[in-house]
Amino acid sequence: MDFTLSPDQELLRDTGRALVREHCPASLVRAYAEDPSVADDLTARLSEFAGLVAGPAVDLCLFLEEMGAALVPGPFVPTVAAFAPIVAAVGANDVFESVAAGEATGTVWSPSPVELHAPAGDRVEFVAIAVEGGDICVTDQFELAPLEVFDLSRPQFDAKVFDAKVFDAKVTGDSGTIGHGSYAALYRATVAFSAELIGTTRWMFETTLEYVKTREQFGRPIGSFQALQHRLADMSLLYERAWSSVYWAAMAIDADDDEQHRAVHVAKSSASEAARHIAGEAVQMHGGIGVTWDHDLHLYMRRAFMSEEVLGTTAWHRARLADLVLQEGGQHE
Amino acid sequence: MHLAWGEEEERFRAELGAFLDAHAPAEAIGRGMEPETHGGIPLWAREWQATLFDHGWLIPSYPPELGGRNATDVQTLVYFEELAARGIPRALHFPGHAIVAPSLLEFGTDAQRELVPAAIRGDTVWCIGMSEPGAGSDLAAMRTRATLDGDHFVVNGQKVWTSYAMWSQMCMLYVRTGDTDSKARGISVLILDMTTPGIDIRPLRQSAGGTDFAEVFFTDVVVPKENLIGEMNDGWRVTMGSLAHERAGLWLEWTGALDHVFRRTVDEARRVGALEDEVVRYRLMALYEEVGGLRALGYKGFASYEKSGAAPEHALLKLATSELRKRIAQLTNEIAPSPENRREVLGTFAGTIGGGTSEIQRNAIARVLGLPRGY
Numbered sequence: 001m002d003f004t005l006s007p008d009q010e011l012l013r014d015t016g017r018a019l020v021r022e023h024c025p026a027s028l029v030r031a032y033a034e035d036p037s038v039a040d041d042l043t044a045r046l047s048e049f050a051g052l053v054a055g056p057a058v059d060l061c062l063f064l065e066e067m068g069a070a071l072v073p074g075p076f077v078p079t080v081a082a083f084a085p086i087v088a089a090v091g092a093n094d095v096f097e098s099v100a101a102g103e104a105t106g107t108v109w110s111p112s113p114v115e116l117h118a119p120a121g122d123r124v125e126f127v128a129i130a131v132e133g134g135d136i137c138v139t140d141q142f143e144l145a146p147l148e149v150f151d152l153s154r155p156q157f158d159a160k161v162f163d164a165k166v167f168d169a170k171v172t173g174d175s176g177t178i179g180h181g182s183y184a185a186l187y188r189a190t191v192a193f194s195a196e197l198i199g200t201t202r203w204m205f206e207t208t209l210e211y212v213k214t215r216e217q218f219g220r221p222i223g224s225f226q227a228l229q230h231r232l233a234d235m236s237l238l239y240e241r242a243w244s245s246v247y248w249a250a251m252a253i254d255a256d257d258d259e260q261h262r263a264v265h266v267a268k269s270s271a272s273e274a275a276r277h278i279a280g281e282a283v284q285m286h287g288g289i290g291v292t293w294d295h296d297l298h299l300y301m302r303r304a305f306m307s308e309e310v311l312g313t314t315a316w317h318r319a320r321l322a323d324l325v326l327q328e329g330g331q332h333e
Numbered sequence: 334m335h336l337a338w339g340e341e342e343e344r345f346r347a348e349l350g351a352f353l354d355a356h357a358p359a360e361a362i363g364r365g366m367e368p369e370t371h372g373g374i375p376l377w378a379r380e381w382q383a384t385l386f387d388h389g390w391l392i393p394s395y396p397p398e399l400g401g402r403n404a405t406d407v408q409t410l411v412y413f414e415e416l417a418a419r420g421i422p423r424a425l426h427f428p429g430h431a432i433v434a435p436s437l438l439e440f441g442t443d444a445q446r447e448l449v450p451a452a453i454r455g456d457t458v459w460c461i462g463m464s465e466p467g468a469g470s471d472l473a474a475m476r477t478r479a480t481l482d483g484d485h486f487v488v489n490g491q492k493v494w495t496s497y498a499m500w501s502q503m504c505m506l507y508v509r510t511g512d513t514d515s516k517a518r519g520i521s522v523l524i525l526d527m528t529t530p531g532i533d534i535r536p537l538r539q540s541a542g543g544t545d546f547a548e549v550f551f552t553d554v555v556v557p558k559e560n561l562i563g564e565m566n567d568g569w570r571v572t573m574g575s576l577a578h579e580r581a582g583l584w585l586e587w588t589g590a591l592d593h594v595f596r597r598t599v600d601e602a603r604r605v606g607a608l609e610d611e612v613v614r615y616r617l618m619a620l621y622e623e624v625g626g627l628r629a630l631g632y633k634g635f636a637s638y639e640k641s642g643a644a645p646e647h648a649l650l651k652l653a654t655s656e657l658r659k660r661i662a663q664l665t666n667e668i669a670p671s672p673e674n675r676r677e678v679l680g681t682f683a684g685t686i687g688g689g690t691s692e693i694q695r696n697a698i699a700r701v702l703g704l705p706r707g708y
């Protein structure tokens with residue numbers, strides 16, 4: 001397994017990082033909660049990278065990690081991370097092509113256990129909806145009911161097909177959920193959201209690391225207290241392990257290797273665990289400022305919570321993983 | 334980023350595989366990578382180490398005369414992968430090939446370097462004398478003194494927790510040669526022949542039952558001056574070097590050991606009929622995720638090492654693999670209590686205390702993170 005980034009991959013990551021640094025400040029994320037149209041310019045810029053949907057999972061992940069670190073709002077991430085692989089899987093080729101060309105956006109609604117509640121549904125043209133019986137319907141005729149907003153940068157919705165006049169309706173499978181018969185789409189979406197979550201976690205970790213180096217108490221930086229240092233060391237371990245697990249899964253997907261069946265569960269579960277732990281430690285190490293509305297931490301923490309819940313909870317992923325790993329004579333690696 | 338290695342690496346793997354098929358002793362296959370020896374280095378392990386050396390498969394990156402075949406870094410990685418996948422250890426004691434050899438190659442005189450092949454092949458068993466009763470984590474506080482007297486040093490003092498001391502012919506001994514309070518600036522390293530008069534080795538029994546280390550007392554032990562490794566009072570550099578060698582290459586052995594013990598945990602859970610229990614499954618998977626994630630992290634570290642010659646990831650791996658090893662053993666005994674599994678837990682603390690405690694590792698990681706020196 002080779003984790004070395006190619007020059008193109010480094011460039012892609014750096015380009016994504018630079019783009020969001022310039023065009024997605026925290027102020028935009030906050031403003032989005034009031035008026036989602038403020039991110040339209042950002043979405044247009046990002047649409048130039050929609051072609052990533054047709055490329056390797058690793059590249060998509062590298063780019064989405066940067067999106068997660070800036071809490072990029074709007075339809076771009078749901079489109080490339082979830083909608084695109086699903087329209088590809090159901091064979092809605094025209095829709096997929098317009099998505100890859102950056103000309104169309106879409107989101108996904110799917111029930112438990114691999115839940116997605118049409119993130120950014122109010123800003124997309126299409127929705128892929130898992131309808132009764134487990135079929136998937138790709139449509140531009142849909143109805144949304146907003147859910148209570150927790151992640152300010154990514155409102156969620158209940159979605160249903162509007163009427164029989166379905167645009168390019170495609171169905172797949174005969175029962176179950178998205179996972180049925182189209183695991184490739186689900187895997188790609190899962191690892192893509194995991195990579196985004198890794199970026200969100202990275203921001204929380206780096207912000208905290210920076211804070212403990214500058215904030216002084218008792219006449220010295222709080223980062224010199226060993227009680228915090230050791231916890232930061234453990235945070236860095238969790239983060240690095242989760243990062244590695246996510247890209248390992250992405251590589252397994254790209255290689256269409258058997259390992260992918262296990263690796264995607266490990267990726268999502270590890271990314272969620274790191275996010276949850278680091279979010280909690282980040283707030284604690286910020287002290288009072290960490291529990292204010294004004295500090296950006298809670299924006300990230302909210303995203304971390306919601307990302308953990310989508311596309312399968314940790315309990316679900318572990319149960320699936322156990323089925324794969326623990327079967328009699330099953331492989332353990 | 335990609336999952337599989339190239340054709341050339343796979344050819345290398347196949348060659349190694351053929352060698353292992355032909356030569357690996359039954360005792361080694363599936364044994365796992367853990368170094369514990371429990372009462373001596375068995376004959377099969379000594380012979381196996383020598384066989385590996387003779388075929389250039391002991392330390393592949395070294396030249397043939399040092400038990401290798403001038404392998405590249407990637408080939409070395411493939412080598413460790415294959416050994417780990419088969420649960421085959423290279424050797425059951427590591428100081429000679431993992432610490433002494435690289436230290437002598439880097440800091441030794443020509444004469445001293447002549448000791449290297451035998452150290453790697455295991456013909457001479459080495460121990461490392463660093464820790465003392467008053468100097469464990471704080472190595473710089475060591476007090477065992479070597480006084481230069483003409484053409485030789487005279488050593489007085491005590492070491493403790495010296496692994497393999499009772500089976501060793503040689504010792505890489507850390508001594509104070511500077512003022513009492515010279516700390517790290519007054520330490521030197523000596524090559525000590527363990528048959529020299531004045532050495533008293535008292536084996537210490539470990540809580541898990543085995544006896545793999547000892548306390549070692551020195552009374553007027555005479556060591557020729559030419560046995561000094563590197564410069565006088567410059568031993569700290571050799572210390573840091575030797576520990577770095579230990580940390581740089583061994584992560585695949587550690588994660589390989591984790592694979593092995595995890596598999597055993599699953600077997601134990603199956604044995605006691607706990608494998609359908611949802612709580613057990615959940616907890617097993619949490620550990621499985623850690624094992625896989627740490628292996629992936631090791632590969633990430635390898636990529637940084639290839640690129641920049643440094644891998645901050647390695648600092649995390651010693652901490653993470655040894656702590657995880659402990660938790661796997663604890664869970665095994667929780668699911669399937671047995672005398673063996675209980676003893677197993679006791680044995681796992683060797684990893685979180687020896688070679689720098691987990692707390693010291695966290696201190697080191699804090700440095701890597703750029704945090705100010707701690708209080």
Ligand SMILES: Cc1cc2nc3c(=O)[nH]c(=O)nc-3n(C[C@H](O)[C@H](O)[C@H](O)COP(=O)(O)OP(=O)(O)OC[C@H]3O[C@@H](n4cnc5c(N)ncnc54)[C@H](O)[C@@H]3O)c2cc1C
Pocket residue numbers: 460461462463464465466468469470471493494495496497546682683684686687688689690691692693696
């Ligand atoms: C199985 C085994 C094999 C060993 N083999 C060898 C060998 O071959 N040669 C050799 O020289 N030594 C060997 N050692 C010794 C080993 O290196 C020391 O035990 C280790 O460095 C810790 O030192 P100590 O035992 O004196 O504990 P102490 O240093 O007294 O530590 C006690 C506790 O205090 C903590 N602590 C100490 N300092 C700090 C700090 N600055 N910040 C936070 N916490 C701190 C430690 O983490 C630990 O939890 C071996 C040990 C074991 C267990």
